[in-house]
Amino acid sequence: MVMSEKPIGVFDSGVGGLTVVKAVVERMPSEQIIYLGDDARGPYGPRKPEEVRRFADEIAGYLLGFDVKMIVVACNTATACALPALQEKYEIPVVGVIVPGAKAALRKTANGRIGVIGTEGTISSGVYERELKFRNPNVQVYSQACPEFVEFVEQKEMHGSQIYEIAKGYLEPIVNWGMDTLILGCTHYPLLEDLIEEIVGPGVELVSSADEVAAVAKDLLELLGWRASSEREGRLTFLATGDSERSRQLGNMFFGPEICNVIHVDLEKPLHFEEVTP
Ligand code: DGL
Numbered sequence: 108m109v110m111s112e113k114p115i116g117v118f119d120s121g122v123g124g125l126t127v128v129k130a131v132v133e134r135m136p137s138e139q140i141i142y143l144g145d146d147a148r149g150p151y152g153p154r155k156p157e158e159v160r161r162f163a164d165e166i167a168g169y170l171l172g173f174d175v176k177m178i179v180v181a182c183n184t185a186t187a188c189a190l191p192a193l194q195e196k197y198e199i200p201v202v203g204v205i206v207p208g209a210k211a212a213l214r215k216t217a218n219g220r221i222g223v224i225g226t227e228g229t230i231s232s233g234v235y236e237r238e239l240k241f242r243n244p245n246v247q248v249y250s251q252a253c254p255e256f257v258e259f260v261e262q263k264e265m266h267g268s269q270i271y272e273i274a275k276g277y278l279e280p281i282v283n284w285g286m287d288t289l290i291l292g293c294t295h296y297p298l299l300e301d302l303i304e305e306i307v308g309p310g311v312e313l314v315s316s317a318d319e320v321a322a323v324a325k326d327l328l329e330l331l332g333w334r335a336s337s338e339r340e341g342r343l344t345f346l347a348t349g350d351s352e353r354s355r356q357l358g359n360m361f362f363g364p365e366i367c368n369v370i371h372v373d374l375e376k377p378l379h380f381e382e383v384t385p
Contacts, residue, residue, distance in 0.1 A: 120148070131325075179205065202323055208292060223251070224278075287310060
């Protein structure tokens with residue numbers, strides 16, 4: 108198969124990475140996408156970095172079995188823990204969500220005070236802060252782990268007094284500190300955007316890495332001459348390591364009703380491309 112016709116592999120600890128897939132599909136509708144959600148072992152946020160690194164490596168190897176031309180690590184925690192190792196090991200381009208998000212925040216901030224929210228794994232890695240300060244040593248960064256957000260989103264509780272109070276507890280100190288830009292450093296947080304906006308107010312710009320990473324992936328494929336023909340209709344194949352019905356239902360919330368079929372996979376049993384695409 109010529110490079111341009113090969114699929115793009117995207118993975119996450121579960122369904123959250125579909126916010127990234129959505130942005131990728133919007134920018135590159137003719138691409139074939141194979142998405143793998145590792146919901147059997149997710150969420151990754153509370154796990155040890157070595158463990159996340161091992162899972163990410165296993166999944167990247169599995170996706171390569173479908174002859175993907177690029178891998179998008181659509182998970183902040185997996186990007187924080189595993190991106191350099193994956194980039195070093197695999198020959199195809201592997202892109203993560205953190206650098207694109209950090210660059211977008213630096214473009215947007217006027218006062219140089221940037222807030223970052225994410226899982227415990229992402230925040231304790233310090234990677235956003237490093238990437239931001241590496242590019243502009245004058246910015247100040249306030250990082251805050253929001254461990255309860257993922258669970259609320261997965262329970263479909265994006266509104267209501269309970270989540271509001273929890274979110275206020277996480278966000279008010281960063282607002283009082285004076286940020287003008289907030290990085291949503293977790294794939295689930297775009298679904299909490301309304302709530303977050305209500306708490307942080309109109310003076311704070313929100314940055315979601317989903318759009319930014321989709322733009323990076325597109326630019327890179329264009330540069331390499333690996334974009335799929337615009338004549339072709341793209342397709343999304345959704346694979347999950349855990350409960351495929353739960354993934355389908357949550358997938359509808361993260362992506363839309365187009366998610367009508369989720370294929371359960373066992374990472375120890377590689378499949379061929381033809382077996383997962385109609
Ligand atoms: N996808 C993860 C992230 O962006 C959130 C869910 C998890 O903890 O695995 O960090």
